[in-house]
Amino acid sequence: MSHWTLDDIPWESFDAARVDPELLRIIKAAALTERNSGHYSKYLCNVFRDDPVFCAKAETWAEEEVRHGDALGRWAEMADPSFDFQATFARFVDGYVIPTDVETSIRGSRSGEMVARCIVETGTSSFYSALRDATDEPVLRDICRRIAGDEFRHFKLFYTTLKRYLDREAISRRRRVLVALGRMQESEDDELAFAYHCANTPDRPYDRAASSRAYAARAFQHYRLNHVERGSAMVLKAAGLAPHGRLGRLFSGALWRYLRFRLWRLGDEIRAANDHGRPTRPGSPGSAAA
Numbered sequence: 010m011s012h013w014t015l016d017d018i019p020w021e022s023f024d025a026a027r028v029d030p031e032l033l034r035i036i037k038a039a040a041l042t043e044r045n046s047g048h049y050s051k052y053l054c055n056v057f058r059d060d061p062v063f064c065a066k067a068e069t070w071a072e073e074e075v076r077h078g079d080a081l082g083r084w085a086e087m088a089d090p091s092f093d094f095q096a097t098f099a100r101f102v103d104g105y106v107i108p109t110d111v112e113t114s115i116r117g118s119r120s121g122e123m124v125a126r127c128i129v130e131t132g133t134s135s136f137y138s139a140l141r142d143a144t145d146e147p148v149l150r151d152i153c154r155r156i157a158g159d160e161f162r163h164f165k166l167f168y169t170t171l172k173r174y175l176d177r178e179a180i181s182r183r184r185r186v187l188v189a190l191g192r193m194q195e196s197e198d199d200e201l202a203f204a205y206h207c208a209n210t211p212d213r214p215y216d217r218a219a220s221s222r223a224y225a226a227r228a229f230q231h232y233r234l235n236h237v238e239r240g241s242a243m244v245l246k247a248a249g250l251a252p253h254g255r256l257g258r259l260f261s262g263a264l265w266r267y268l269r270f271r272l273w274r275l276g277d278e279i280r281a282a283n284d285h286g287r288p289t290r291p292g293s294p295g296s297a298a299a
Contacts, residue, residue: 032144033085033089036149040081048071048109056114073163077159082095088146119178127168130161130164185249201221202220227278229271229275238257241257
């Protein structure tokens, strides 16, 4: 899949003056979750234990996820020399354990597992595309571009595997939709909140709700309509629904309105973030002009 290494990143182009301190906070959290994603390969290979072809690809996927975390962690250390990525990651994995010792998918079928993985890759592809377009720090922009491309290719890997298993399991479209919606609801689970806490407020007691709001306020305001439209098409495709046409427009419009509603609810958090970082660009969902 991916063919780049950390040596391919133009680290010498790093521009400290262009670092957004509030964007840095979510990059630190993202570095932890990306680095930790590699552990999911053990879970996937347990679920697909008699499919050596997929397991080999899952191992490659895991290596790439670890590389994403290492790239983001190295950038975060350059942007904030007081940040110790390895020590922070050790604190994170000590408090957040991924259950991998399983024999069957928690989604009820291998097809369901692949639907869920497609949703995850949709979210990360959209997320890094949004961060790529939000930053003008050249090294971070390059890293996010590379990661967004990888995550889109990961989506294709899991979608191709999904189609192969649908021929064997034939789960209903209704079930695919339910799995997709369920996994979307899990996008604000404890992992991101705890990662944000470990990376940014380790000296305070962990408050899941506060950490989740702090992360969401800083991350959601960088999404634009084009990111949501592309992501919604990928979600519908994984769910077995037509990604374009009237349904696609309705679904992407609903997601966009939901995002703006969440940003409105997170108004105080967003204002606090913008008071400490650079102002939100006029016309963005988090600005008064939106």
